[in-house]
Amino acid sequence: MIEQDVAATQADVHLNGRADCLEAPVPPTGIEDYELVIRPQPGWIAIDWREMWAYRELLVFLVWRDISVRYKQTVLGFAWAVVQPLMMMLIFTLIFGRFMKVPTGGYPYPVFVFAGLMPWTFFSQGFGAAATSLANQQALLTKVYFPRLFVPVSAAMVFLVDMAITMVLYAALMVIYGVAPSWGIVWLPLLIVLTIIATLGLGVTLAALTVFYRDFKHIVPFLTMILMYTAPVAYPISIHSQVWRAILSLNPMFGIVGAYRSAILGLEWDLPSLAISATTAVASLIFALFYFRKTERAFADYA
């Protein structure tokens, strides 16, 4: 009998994850064994992966909502996803390819620059959308409970669709210029994951900060500009000295953009830069997740 009680207590402790809030053992039968404890939780809290998993369908719905809403009532519809990188490519080709004659390792400039524009467009649009996502969804924050992390994550993930479209466009571009991809392209999926990590690392942190300080809405455009010119989007990584490469690699997109070119076009890999950038990206995401969890409980008070 006593053993049974102990077993029941342990089962409950396991379910609640908090032994301190249990006063009497509850028989683990039916719905009685579920208990949710609401109390102030100071300090840092780990991500509740189990809850996120339980709500996973909501993440899908939020992404799907943003995708289906974005191009409603537009004449060109999803063509807009193509227009932006295409325009960037044309401008860059004119300025950096034609006027400044940036070295491209022998590749036509459009093919060269587009390889970098793909991850950059995803990154810049993704973290920008994530940064303002929470501040723009006050009703959701103050009126209903769900894992708040989904809001910036879904806002950024939407741009994966755009990235997929631009990849098709890039494939067409390579066919037109008669450029074959190198074997390094097998690393592309890994690089895409790294791009997502970098995007969320910055986007999630900014999203939480923007709830408290609307100043960050105005900081995002500056940040985008700074990160873009310090990343080798328009120019090859080779124009920098080793020292500068190490410093600039603190911008996660520095190593990542370079690596996209190495993977697709077979340009020389700069592994130290990639290593530093990858570390920055992962570290920023870990920080972002903890910072978000720490601050999310005050979102509704501020939003």
Added chain:
Amino acid sequence: MSQPIITCDRLSKRYILGGFRSTGLLSYTPPSLRETISHRLREIRDVVRGKRDRKPREVNEFWALKDVSFEVSRGEAIGLVGRNGAGKSTLLKILSRIVEPTGGCARLRGRVASLLEVGTGFHPELSGRENIYLNGAILGMRKVEIDRKFDAVVSFAEIEEFIDTPVKRYSSGMYVRLAFAVAAHLEPEILIVDEVLAVGDYTFQKKCLGKMQDVATGEGRTILFVSHNMGALSQLCSRGILLENGQVTANGPMREVIEAYFKSASDHRAAQTTFPIEPSKPCQFLSAGLYRADGTPAADFGCDEPFVIRISLEVRRNMLALTPWFVLYNPEGTPIFCSDVRDHDPSITGRLGVGVHSFEIKIPAYLLAPTTYMMNLFCSSHMEQHDTRTSCCEFTLRDLTSARPNRPGVLRLMLPWNHQEEPTHLAMPQPAGARS
């Protein structure tokens, strides 16, 4: 005996009004980035200079909830009453995990769904069908669950033929119906509902209330319900909790709690009420008061005299179809009547632009029964409620002149009895001593 499904143990919630608090991030007016940075710099400066005994900055605390404790058993329907700002919404938000309590502990032994607003997460560009799925997911439903209930939701909302139209083309009534229908088909063990029945037309409010009653009684779920509609509360809830200034002051049978609420409201009795200015509202009531026919303010009237309700409304932003209206309640919480600014001139809402508007509503003599009344004031536009003032302008009517001062009923009509006389065949002889 099973454990209570909800246990609140000394729940408290503190807000800091203005000012800065370095240990946390709770305040109504968040500090700007500049303030934060300068505050941190000052801290650093103080540490460098070795100043430790810095006096704490004066903070203006506000306890929205203070030591709130109560229990709810499985299957109970609890009505939460209290004046505006008593902490009802804060309590619901804590139990819905939207805001974190400052102190105390709450245990919920069941799946919670809360409906604090109708149509949270609705996207105007999406169709009704898409919004059902989106809103359902936001409220915590699984896709299979929504699939299963889809037809029931659509028929409850009565929008079958518009299901694939974007909701931005819906009438406000359709929008509200759809939003409530989704929420009404949630199947949580605990349902938390804030004042959402104040929307929609009367028939639909009735339908919603009926649905909530089914949920509470038929399906055995636990409901926590906030409303200013005392009629709905007494119909739906068996037990009530009265919150005053963030504390529980009554907890018992619904009828008794409503009485306590009316009694507590009469303590701050004022026939003329001036409301605090809330600059964030696009429009708000400035004052409401009761006056005799000759213009003197009063709170006691005879049933035989007409009187005037004066309402002053400040509009700070032009809004479409801005409509002030009010409902009069008797002490049982029964709504006696509702009056709307458009009653005599539907076009008047077009003239309610930015500015201060005053209204005078004349209540005729011989209409209301002699008892105490309270008024709930509302100002709504197209779909939004901008300002709500509850339990204001309490006043008493007395019957001093009629031959029957105590009569049942909510009306005191003095109807003429038209009189005719005919002879009877069954006339009885007068008993001796009676007057002839």
